[in-house]
Structures are given as C-alpha cells and as structure tokens.
Amino acid sequence: MKEKLIPLHMLSPGSFGRVTQLTARDNSRRRMLDLGFINNTIVEALQKSPSGDPTAYQVRGAVIALRSEEASNILVECFS
Amino acid sequence: MFEVKLDSPYDLVIALAGNPNTGKSTVFNSLTGLKQHTGNWPGKTVTNAQGKYRHKGRSFVLVDLPGTYSLFASSVEEEVARDFICFGRPHATVVVLDATCLERNLNLALQIIEITDKVVVCVNLMDEAKRKKINIDLAGLSAKLGVPVIGTNARDGTGLADLKDAVFKVATGEIIVDPMRVEYDRNVERAVEILEPIVKESVNGEISSRWLSLRLLDGDRTLLKSLDHYLGFEPNKKERLSEILVSVRDVINFEDIRTKDRLVESIVKLAEDICAETVTYETKQHNALDRKIDSILTSKAFGIPIMLVLLGMVFWITVEGANVPSAMLARGFNYLEEQLTALFMAWDSPAWLHGILVLGIYKTLAWVVSVMLPPMAIFFPLFTLLEDLGYLPRVAFNLDSFFKRACAHGKQVLTMCMGFGCNAAGVIACRIIDSPRERLIAIITNNFVPCNGRFPTLIAIASIFIAYNMGGFKSIGTVLSVLFVVVLGVVLTLVISRILSKTVLKGLPSSFTLELPPYRKPQVGRIIVRSIFDRTLFVLGRAVVVAAPVGAVIWIMANVTIGDSSILNHCASFLDPFAHLLGLDGFILMAFILGLPANEIVIPILIMSYMSQGVMLELESLESMRQLFVENGWTWLTAVCTMLFVLNHWPCATTLLTIRKETQSLKWTVISFLVPTITGVIICCTVAQLASLLGLV
Numbered sequence: 001m002k003e004k005l006i007p008l009h010m011l012s013p014g015s016f017g018r019v020t021q022l023t024a025r026d027n028s029r030r031r032m033l034d035l036g037f038i039n040n041t042i043v044e045a046l047q048k049s050p051s052g053d054p055t056a057y058q059v060r061g062a063v064i065a066l067r068s069e070e071a072s073n074i075l076v077e078c079f080s
Numbered sequence: 081m082f083e084v085k086l087d088s089p090y091d092l093v094i095a096l097a098g099n100p101n102t103g104k105s106t107v108f109n110s111l112t113g114l115k116q117h118t119g120n121w122p123g124k125t126v127t128n129a130q131g132k133y134r135h136k137g138r139s140f141v142l143v144d145l146p147g148t149y150s151l152f153a154s155s156v157e158e159e160v161a162r163d164f165i166c167f168g169r170p171h172a173t174v175v176v177l178d179a180t181c182l183e184r185n186l187n188l189a190l191q192i193i194e195i196t197d198k199v200v201v202c203v204n205l206m207d208e209a210k211r212k213k214i215n216i217d218l219a220g221l222s223a224k225l226g227v228p229v230i231g232t233n234a235r236d237g238t239g240l241a242d243l244k245d246a247v248f249k250v251a252t253g254e255i256i257v258d259p260m261r262v263e264y265d266r267n268v269e270r271a272v273e274i275l276e277p278i279v280k281e282s283v284n285g286e287i288s289s290r291w292l293s294l295r296l297l298d299g300d301r302t303l304l305k306s307l308d309h310y311l312g313f314e315p316n317k318k319e320r321l322s323e324i325l326v327s328v329r330d331v332i333n334f335e336d337i338r339t340k341d342r343l344v345e346s347i348v349k350l351a352e353d354i355c356a357e358t359v360t361y362e363t364k365q366h367n368a369l370d371r372k373i374d375s376i377l378t379s380k381a382f383g384i385p386i387m388l389v390l391l392g393m394v395f396w397i398t399v400e401g402a403n404v405p406s407a408m409l410a411r412g413f414n415y416l417e418e419q420l421t422a423l424f425m426a427w428d429s430p431a432w433l434h435g436i437l438v439l440g441i442y443k444t445l446a447w448v449v450s451v452m453l454p455p456m457a458i459f460f461p462l463f464t465l466l467e468d469l470g471y472l473p474r475v476a477f478n479l480d481s482f483f484k485r486a487c488a489h490g491k492q493v494l495t496m497c498m499g500f501g502c503n504a505a506g507v508i509a510c511r512i513i514d515s516p517r518e519r520l521i522a523i524i525t526n527n528f529v530p531c532n533g534r535f536p537t538l539i540a541i542a543s544i545f546i547a548y549n550m551g552g553f554k555s556i557g558t559v560l561s562v563l564f565v566v567v568l569g570v571v572l573t574l575v576i577s578r579i580l581s582k583t584v585l586k587g588l589p590s591s592f593t594l595e596l597p598p599y600r601k602p603q604v605g606r607i608i609v610r611s612i613f614d615r616t617l618f619v620l621g622r623a624v625v626v627a628a629p630v631g632a633v634i635w636i637m638a639n640v641t642i643g644d645s646s647i648l649n650h651c652a653s654f655l656d657p658f659a660h661l662l663g664l665d666g667f668i669l670m671a672f673i674l675g676l677p678a679n680e681i682v683i684p685i686l687i688m689s690y691m692s693q694g695v696m697l698e699l700e701s702l703e704s705m706r707q708l709f710v711e712n713g714w715t716w717l718t719a720v721c722t723m724l725f726v727l728n729h730w731p732c733a734t735t736l737l738t739i740r741k742e743t744q745s746l747k748w749t750v751i752s753f754l755v756p757t758i759t760g761v762i763i764c765c766t767v768a769q770l771a772s773l774l775g776l777v
Contacts, residue, residue, distance in 0.1 A: 034150035050383035051481040063596040
C-alpha cells in the first residue's frame with residue numbers, strides 16, 4: 001500500500017515517519033544530517049510545545065526539538 | 081598555536097571530545113579536580129578549559145574541546161574541535177559518549193577515528209543506561225571500533241581508573257591501536273584511491289591522508305583555511321593535485337551537496353549497524369518515563385503554569401529559608417561591631433579612622449554578607465538542581481515560540497537562566513547561540529533578568545513595603561511581587577528583542593535545533609559543593625572585594641563637608657529633581673550610580689547615606705530598615721519605582737567588561753548600557769507620573 005509523503009512538521013504527535021528527502025541547504029542541511037535525519041531513518045513525532053511550535057521528535061535514540069521552518073524541510077513517509 | 085600550557089616537554093596532551101549533554105565536563109572535572117585553567121581559544125569566543133592530572137608517574141594535560149555533534153565544521157565550536165584534533169597533535173583523544181544515546185553519539189566517535197588512530201572511547205552514564213535497562217557490549221564495541229572502549233560513570237568515579245590506564249597506554253604507544261576504517265560507496269572509494277597518494281606526498285604524514293582526501297572531495301572550505309594556517313598547505317595551489325581533484329570529481333559524479341550527503345550517510349549508517357550489534361534493550365519502552373514526564377512538564381495545559389510555580393517555589397524557599405540565617409548573621413556582625421568600636425575607643429584612635437574602617441568598610445561588608453549570603457546559598461543549589469535534572473532545556477522548549485515571534489533564538493532562554501545567577505555568566509553563556517545577530521540580542525537583553533546581586537534587594541524591598549501588611553501571607557506576597565518583577569523582565573526581554581530585530585539588528589530567526597536530553601538523577605552532594613564553592617563564594621567574593629573600597633568612599637563622602645553640607649548631600653540634591661521624576665529620590669539614584677561596580681552594594685550605600693542624615697539607629701532587622709526608609713520619605717510608590725529601577729538599569733561593571741570582551745565592540749557595549757537604562761527611565765517615569773496624576777499617593 002502506498003503511503004503518503006508529507007513534510008515532517010505535518011506529522012501528528014504519536015505518529016511515525018520514514019525520512020525520504022531532505023530539502024534543507026547549507027549549514028542547516030549539515031546539521032540535520034549530523035542529527036541523523038538521513039534517508040530511511042524512522043522519526044517519531046513526540047509532542048508539540050505548549051504554543052504548538054516547536055515540536056519534539058525522537059530520532060536515532062535522541063529527542064530533538066525543531067521549529068516548523070526546519071521540520072518542513074524534511075519529507076517523510078507517514079505510517080502511523 | 082593552540083596555547084596548551086605544559087610544565088615540561090614530557091607532559092602528555094590529551095584532547096577530550098564529545099556531544100553536548102554527555103557528562104563530558106563531569107569526566108573533565110573528575111579527572112582533573114581543581115587543577116584547571118580556563119580561557120578562550122585564540123581569536124575565538126569559545127571556552128578553552130585545560131586541566132592536569134598525574135597517572136603512573138606521568139603528567140597529563142587534558143584539553144576540554146567544545147561539545148559538538150560533528151566535526152564537519154558548521155559552527156565555530158566544531159571548527160575549534162576539529163582543528164585541535166587535527167593540527168594540535170594531542171597524544172591521544174578521548175571521545176565521551178552517552179551510553180543512553182549511543183547511536184547518535186557514535187557519529188562523532190567515527191569521525192574522530194577517521195582523523196586519528198590514537199583514540200580512547202569513554203562510554204559515560206553507564207548507570208543511567210542500567211536504570212533504563214540498556215545493555216552495552218563494551219568488549220564487542222571495542223573489537224568493532226578497534227580502539228579501547230571504557231565504560232564509566234564519571235559522577236561517582238566508576239571506571240575512571242581504567243580510563244586513565246587506557247589513555248596512558250594509547251598516549252605512550254604501549255598499545256598500538258588499529259581503528260576500523262569507515263568504508264564509503266564504490267565511487268567514493270575509487271576517488272580516494274586515486275587522490276590519496278598525491279595528498280600523502282603533500283602533507284608529509286602530518287595528518288591522515290585518507291581523511292584529508294575525503295574532505296577535499298566534499299569541498300570543506302573552513303578546512304582549507306586551517307590547512308594553510310597550520311601547515312602552510314594550499315591544495316588549490318598544487319597544480320597536479322587540483323587537476324586530479326577535478327577529474328576525480330567526475331568519477332564520483334560530483335555534485336557538492338550529494339557528496340557530502342553520501343559521506344555523512346555512510347557514517348550514520350555505520351553507527352546504526354554497530355549499535356544493532358552491540359546494544360540490547362531489555363524493554364522496548366526504555367524512555368517511557370522521560371516521555372511521561374515531558375508530556376506533563378511541556379504540555380499545553382500545564383507546561384507554563386508548572387514553570388511559574390517551580391520558579392515561585394524556588395523564590396519562596398529562598399525567602400523563607402534566608403530569614404533566620406540572615407538575622408543571625410546580622411546579630412553576629414552587630415556584636416562584632418560593638419567589640420570593634422570598643423577596641424578603637426580603648427586605643428584612643430581618631431574618630432575618622434573608626435569611621436572609615438568600621439562605619440564605612442565593615443558595615444558595608446557586614447550588610448553584603450548577611451543579606452546576600454543566605455539567599456545565594458539557598459538559591460544557587462536549588463537552581464543547580466533544576467539544571468542537573470535536565471529541566472532547563474524544557475523551559476527553552478516551552479518558551480521558544482515567544483522568542484521566535486521576537487525574531488530571537490530559542491536558546492536565549494538558557495542564557496537568561498544563567499543570568500539569574502550572574503549577568504556576566506549569562507553574557508558568556510550567549511556563546512551557545514551561533515548566529516551573531518541573535519547572539520547580540522541575547523547579550524544586550526540579558527540584563528533584564530535580575531541576577532543574584534539584585535534579587536535579594538527585590539526580596540528585601542518587597543517584604544518591607546509591598547507585602548508589609550499582609551500578615552500571615554507576607555512571604556507569599558513577597559514571592560508574588562518578586563515573581564511579577566521577573567515575569568516583567570521576561571516580557572521586556574521579548575519586547576526589546578523584537579524592537580532590536582526590527583531596527584539595529586534586522587533579520588529573520590536563524591535555524592535552530594534543541595536537544596531535550598534525558599532526565600537525570602541529580603547528585604545532591606555534588607550540587608551543593610559545586611554551587612556553594614563555584615558560584616556562591618565566587619559571586620559573594622567579588623561583591624566583597626568591590627564593597628570594601630566603596631564603603632570607605634561613601635563614608636568619606638558622607639562626612640566631608642563643603643560649605644554647609646556633605647559631598648553626599650550636594651550630589652544627592654543635584655540628582656534629586658530628576659530622581660523625583662522617576663519616583664525615586666537623589667540618594668536612591670546616587671546609590672545606583674555608586675553601585676555600578678556591583679549591584680549587591682546599592683542598598684548598603686543607600687542605608688549609609690540615609691543614616692548619615694543624623695538618623696542613627698542600629699540596623700538589626702528589615703523592620704528597622706523600613707523605619708529608616710519611611711523616615712526618609714519612602715512610600716509604596718518609591719518602593720515600586722525602586723524595584724522597577726533595580727530590574728531596569730545599566731549592567732554592573734563586571735557585566736559591561738564581559739560584554740566588551742565578548743562582542744569586541746565598544747558600540748555594542750554602549751548600547752547594552754543604554755538599552756536597559758532608557759527602558760528603566762521610561763518605565764519608572766510613567767509609573768510615577770501616572771500614580772501622582774491619578775492621586776494614588
């Protein structure tokens with residue numbers, strides 16, 4: 001079954017996604033790669049902060065909070 | 081070039097690398113104890129800490145590198161860490177990894193292993209891993225990586241002896257390490273194969289030619305600069321190398337971003353594979369407790385209220401707990417003063433000598449110690465406790481959206497938290513912000529957080545004026561007023577940050593990532609020792625050093641008369657008209673001006689100025705302070721305006737000097753002076769004038 005492709009910030013808390021593409025550039029791209037957002041990595045959206053942004057994600061054993069601007073540059077295949 | 085302080089040429093230099101939040105500094109402190117020296121990396125605002133220890137008769141110099149996730153130099157910290165490992169020629173490099181988050185941490189370890197053979201891996205926080213039922217096969221990990229791997233728990237010293245042994249062996253060459261090689265895809269490997277022999281010729285074995293070939297392939301620009309700087313090697317000027325590089329890039333179908341991605345991906349995947357074979361989880365939900373705590377502490381409904389309540393509780397414990405020891409200290413100092421005075425009388429010493437030494441210097445010191453020491457000794461450990469638990473990043477997470485709207489950096493919250501302790505420390509903490517624009521905003525606004533030298537003043541004024549008639553609710557009232565001032569400070573920080581972003585520091589928020597590290601069981605004993613010695617005594621010591629001379633100056637100003645009144649009176653009456661506009665009086669404003677060296681001494685200066693007016697009384701309690709102030713015309717409005725001015729006025733001299741050092745600019749130092757001062761004048765003036773217009777006073 002074909003899963004849908006969405007930017008990471010649209011992944012609702014509690015759901016999982018598999019990274020398929022990184023559209024960030026330059027330093028921001030490097031930073032994301034270093035944190036482990038590479039293709040086929042499983043990411044779990046944990047929860048949003050009290051005002052809805054940023055959101056905390058579990059990636060490769062660590063919890064990283066990203067603002068929606070950053071998360072929108074990571075495309076994931078959602079499979080909740 | 082790196083300014084490593086060696087006592088003898090036989091000293092062994094050890095670099096200490098690791099991700100942030102891995103307990104790297106605990107490893108550093110446990111190994112070196114008090115034999116430390118901190119400064120800056122040459123030409124960089126990155127802290128450079130070095131420490132010494134002895135093991136098996138040899139002397140080791142441990143260089144604590146900045147905590148980084150990677151060495152690909154996307155920040156100054158990463159550049160510093162990479163350059164030291166690469167060109168600083170340490171005898172060995174220790175990589176500290178967090179046992180509870182091994183996969184992400186291995187990324188850095190693998191990058192370092194590519195640069196140098198002489199690596200020791202230290203898997204720290206083994207007790208946390210055990211608590212979370214995570215098993216790590218250290219022997220297996222060591223076999224895979226090909227370097228010694230030592231499990232430690234730096235907080236109680238477990239494993240440190242083994243670590244020192246391993247470092248000794250690797251650094252002295254007693255064991256020859258043969259680290260694993262990170263393999264890349266076929267095309268990259270082919271390209272490296274062609275490139276490496278030529279690179280090898282050029283660098284003469286100074287650094288790993290394989291690693292350098294890889295970096296030339298991915299086109300790391302900051303590295304080119306460092307190569308020239310440290311080795312005088314400019315790849316672009318070597319004709320043959322440049323030619324081959326161009327043709328080799330064709331082989332791997334070069335496209336800048338792609339190559340970098342491929343290299344990073346290979347390392348991350350390798351880390352994943354290694355972990356799959358060496359780490360086992362007894363339960364699937366090993367982080368369940370952390371997530372549960374997070375779901376409460378950062379929830380929509382409770383996140384911010386819990387934060388305020390926690391802060392309020394910290395203040396309340398400080399206010400309540402400080403009362404008794406403060407009174408005891410004051411009584412003790414008073415008794416001592418009587419004895420001193422008796423001594424001076426017995427020796428028939430002149431009145432002016434007794435005045436300067438006892439009434440000037442001694443009394444000021446006594447005030448600073450008795451009023452400042454107890455709240456600091458309570459506040460600092462409580463705050464360090466929150467820090468140790470891992471709560472502060474959650475605060476940054478909760479408040480980030482406000483800072484985003486102010487076009488500021490989310491980590492500014494962490495620098496503000498440091499500001500509660502000391503604004504100078506807060507300004508230094510701004511180094512964690514990469515973007516220069518956002519870093520300046522954080523530096524300029526840090527003063528809107530009342531530091532430890534100021535909030536005992538806030539507590540004192542609030543308890544004798546604002547909450548005076550509240551009976552049983554007095555301490556609650558005091559806490560709420562102080563909390564109100566702090567929240568006002570946060571609001572002002574946001575407003576001013578936004579104004580700065582729209583005017584002198586135009587720009588959009590830069591990208592930011594914030595790690596929420598696992599919660600950790602705090603080490604209470606360590607916290608108390610650390611916060612008392614490192615923080616409380618340090619801050620108090622600085623205040624005391626400043627207070628003594630100022631005490632003497634004030635006494636002289638109050639007792640030397642020109643014409644019909646003292647110098648102090650002349651100054652105060654000159655300032656009086658302006659001060660009244662702000663709801664203050666000339667003495668209060670002058671106390672703030674003379675308090676420039678340290679905020680702690682504002683109130684003692686004020687007390688002494690008032691007392692020299694002829695109202696002599698023994699200042700044994702806050703009650704008599706209230707009397708003194710009331711007799712000098714204080715109303716609730718004076719108290720409110722003074723509290724507002726405590727929050728909003730120029731930073732103390734230490735902070736200003738620190739800002740000058742951190743920004744390397746007189747202009748931004750002047751702006752950091754003016755911004756809070758102008759804000760304070762506007763706010764106090766508005767409040768005072770409104771109150772009198774409405775006939776509230």
